[in-house]
Structures are given as C-alpha cells and as structure tokens.
Amino acid sequence: MPLVTVKELLDKAEAGGYAVGAFNCNNMEIVQAIVAAAEAEKAPVIIQASQGAIKYAGLDYIVGLVNIAAKNSKIPVALHLDHGTSFDQVIKCIREGFTSVMIDGSKYPLEENIxxxxxxxxxxxxxxxxTEAELGKIGGTEDDITVLEKEAMMTDPEEAKFFVEQTGVDSLAVAIGTAHGQYKFDPELDFDRLAKIKSLVNIPIVLHGSSGVPDKDIEKAISLGVRKVNIDTNIREAFVKGVRDVINKDAKEIDPRKILGPAREAMTAIVREKIRIFGSSGKA
Known part of the structure; x- marks a missing residue:
C-alpha cells in the first residue's frame, strides 16, 4: 500500500473515537516490528522519525525502509517527521517523501510560533x-532536544484556540503533564485542561511523551479527544532488553540476526499492546 497522510488516519480516528499510535523508528528492525504489529492488529499506524533518527540512519534510509514496509503491507502507514525544528528540514523531509510533518516552534514566543x-x-x-504543531513545552529529553522541568509549560486553552485559528494546522501537540524519556514517577495529567482545549479547538490532539503514562490515563486522554499517541521510550526499552537477554544467555553469540531477531519480536509485542490500548485494532 502506498503511504497515506496522518490527517487521513486522524480524521477517521476522530470519527471513531480512538487514537492512532505514532511509533519512532531508528533502524530496520524497529520499522519491521512496528509494521508487523500493526498488521497483526489490523490497525493503521504512523511511523515517525526524530532529529536523532535522521542523523543516525540518514533521511534516505528512513524513507526507503518505511516505503518498503508500507508497500508490502495491507494496512495504512503514514511517515511523519517528529519535532521538526527548522523550516529547511521540514521542506527537505517533504521533498524526500514524508506524508506528514511536525514543526515544533514551541520554544518561540506565540507570535513567532504562529x-x-x-x-x-x-x-x-x-x-x-x-501538519502538526506544538503549543506549550513538553519536558524531558528526546534525542538532541532537552526541556528542563522548570521550563516545561502547560498549554493555555485560549492560546490553543487562537493558534489553531491563525495557523490552520491539522493537529496540535499539547503539554498537559507528560514528558519525553523515562519517568521517575507516574505523571499527573491535567485532564481538565485537555477537555478545555478540546472544547475550543476542532482538530485532533496529539499526546507526546506517552511511554510511561499508565494505560488508564491514556484511555482517559483518548476519551477526551487525543487522536495520536507518541511512543518511543517503550520501544527502546523492549529493544535493549531483547538484546541483553540474548547476550546474558550466551556471551559468545556473534550472529547479529540471533541478537536482533528476539529484540524485534519484543518490540512487536509492545507495539501490539499499545495499539490495543489506543483502540485502533481492527480499524485498518
């Protein structure tokens, strides 16, 4: 199947009251795991690449891998730029074949971001x-971008309304208490703020930093209008645990396939689990 846009997937999710998983990729095994999981669950899926992934794998490799995976699958797949930081980079990704881009101007004052x-x-x-944009600042570290806790800033609902009206963006990432990376404690999400934002903007809401958020909180956020849920850290954890388990069992193992194969299976399992939580199983 050729790649589709995130807008197409989120419009259907909005109508159906579920969310679509957006999973970060860095290499072939991760792309294969994401698509295998989505196929097994008969779910639409968003594969996204961050600044770090593009730097690590190369833009053409990411596009090539995702295109091959999509072409050989029967489910709708979108390729999304996660946290695009500059206009030039966004344009480059569009030119290379990304079907969706995020421009993250959250570090700028409101007018500049707009x-x-x-x-x-x-x-x-x-x-x-x-297109996706961000309003408010989500704390934590994702690849090269770090937002300190004291700089993290919740999204203002009235500002969100103004921002969406001014920009015409397709989806909005909001800061309601999640963070990138691993959590030390369960995050406390501001559901009242989320409900208020959703009542003022008529586009799908995106939740970043969702890996360590309890399932019941994710489900509640979806019931309040979140339609795209970003997962990265959980995939990394599954990958590394899969590799460690093989090495711990046999320190002399030197076949990359025997090391990365089980890691790929572990990632597929976690992605399937997330897809079920998001309510997108059977929605392909």
Missing amino acids: ALTKKVVEIARAVGVS
Whole structure:
C-alpha cells in the first residue's frame, strides 16, 4: 500500500473515537516490528522519525525502509517527521517523501510560533502533506532536544484556540503533564485542561511523551479527544532488553540476526499492546 497522510488516519480516528499510535523508528528492525504489529492488529499506524533518527540512519534510509514496509503491507502507514525544528528540514523531509510533518516552534514566543507554523502549513498543504504543531513545552529529553522541568509549560486553552485559528494546522501537540524519556514517577495529567482545549479547538490532539503514562490515563486522554499517541521510550526499552537477554544467555553469540531477531519480536509485542490500548485494532 502506498503511504497515506496522518490527517487521513486522524480524521477517521476522530470519527471513531480512538487514537492512532505514532511509533519512532531508528533502524530496520524497529520499522519491521512496528509494521508487523500493526498488521497483526489490523490497525493503521504512523511511523515517525526524530532529529536523532535522521542523523543516525540518514533521511534516505528512513524513507526507503518505511516505503518498503508500507508497500508490502495491507494496512495504512503514514511517515511523519517528529519535532521538526527548522523550516529547511521540514521542506527537505517533504521533498524526500514524508506524508506528514511536525514543526515544533514551541520554544518561540506565540507570535513567532504562529508565523513559522503558518509558513509550513501553507507549503505542506499545497503538496498534500499533513501538519502538526506544538503549543506549550513538553519536558524531558528526546534525542538532541532537552526541556528542563522548570521550563516545561502547560498549554493555555485560549492560546490553543487562537493558534489553531491563525495557523490552520491539522493537529496540535499539547503539554498537559507528560514528558519525553523515562519517568521517575507516574505523571499527573491535567485532564481538565485537555477537555478545555478540546472544547475550543476542532482538530485532533496529539499526546507526546506517552511511554510511561499508565494505560488508564491514556484511555482517559483518548476519551477526551487525543487522536495520536507518541511512543518511543517503550520501544527502546523492549529493544535493549531483547538484546541483553540474548547476550546474558550466551556471551559468545556473534550472529547479529540471533541478537536482533528476539529484540524485534519484543518490540512487536509492545507495539501490539499499545495499539490495543489506543483502540485502533481492527480499524485498518
């Protein structure tokens, strides 16, 4: 199947009251695990690449891997740029074949974030690519981007309304208490804030930093309008545990296939679990 846009997937999720999983990839095994899980669950899926993934694997490798995976699968797959930090990089990803891009101007004052997002939306829409932006600052570290706890900032619902009206963006990532990376404690999500944002904006809401959030909280967030849930850390944890288990069992093992194969299976299992929690099983 050819790649689809995130907008197409989230519009259906909005109508059906579920969320679509957006899973970060860094290499072939991760891409294979994500698609195998989505196929097994008959679910739509978003594969996304962050700054670090693009730097590590190369833009053409990421695009090539995801295109091959999508072409050989029977489920809808979107390729999304996660946390695009500059206009140039977003354009480069669109040119290479990404079907969706996130421009993250959350570090800028509101007016600058609006201006940058507007510019990206205009170009992306002209070529049929969907867009995501962020308002508020999500704490924690993702690859090269670190937001300290004291700098993290919850999304203001009225600002969100203004931002969406001004930019025409397709989906909005909000800060309601989640963080990138591993949590030391269970996060406390501000559901009232989420409900207020959703009542003021008529586009799908995106939840970043969802790996360590308890299942019941994810389900509640989805019931309040979250339609895209980002998962990265849980996949890394499964990958590393899979590799460690093999090495711990046999320190002399030197066949990469025997080391990475079980890691791929472990990642497939966690992605399947998440897809079921998001309610997107059987929605392909």
